[in-house]
Amino acid sequence: MQVLVVEDDELIASGLAAGLQAHGMVAVCVTTAVSAEQAIYAADFDVMVLDLGLPDQDGLTLLKETRSRKLSLPVIVLTARDAIEYRIAGLQSGADDYVLKPFDLGELAARIHAVVRRSKGRATQEITAGPLRLDPQYGQVWLNEKLIALSRREFDILIHLANAAGHWLAPSTLRDRVFGEDIQISSNALNVHIHNIRRKLGAEAIETSRGLGFRLGWRL
CATH class of the missing domain: 3.40.50.2300 (Response regulator)
Structure with a gap:
């Protein structure tokens, strides 16, 4: 956020x-x-x-x-x-x-x-998308009701993708939202975090499109 x-x-x-x-x-x-x-x-x-x-x-x-x-x-x-x-x-x-x-x-x-x-029109704190459940306040995520351990950056990426409500986020936009515009990171840092998310949640967790960017694989 x-x-x-x-x-x-x-x-x-x-x-x-x-x-x-x-x-x-x-x-x-x-x-x-x-x-x-x-x-x-x-x-x-x-x-x-x-x-x-x-x-x-x-x-x-x-x-x-x-x-x-x-x-x-x-x-x-x-x-x-x-x-x-x-x-x-x-x-x-x-x-x-x-x-x-x-x-x-x-x-x-x-x-x-x-x-x-x-x-964003949500009555509860938790966000549900397909088999994925996110709790932004406590930084917790469940997949098929199984608690999954994610790093804070990995969790932030999922939250921003979920809040995009099915729209694509350009890599630069997602990078700035997660890390901040003034923080210097390696050009590959975002891709490393996304790779780790897919490893923990499955390849379908995050979709990639050349020229468009990333979006959550499951719809809200």
């Missing part, structure tokens, strides 16, 4: 990025509303975690502008503004959730999973 973190406090942002990574997510951090807007259009994020006290524009204004453009990106406001009028304003401006600082990383990760799940 790829998370856009909009936070001007570098210490909080770096802690968020490390904490979300520990929960199997990739965080891209920006510090201003302008850079957030650029990032939203430059990459395909699953959710945005938004601070309200940005240096160039109030976070609520950014949120309203995002919603006015009919962008459906889930947004979690993460702020120290605890007055009830701020919470109401945040939710009325289009936030999917409102979390107060200080916060627990485990709870934030659970809230991220919840808003992403709702945005």
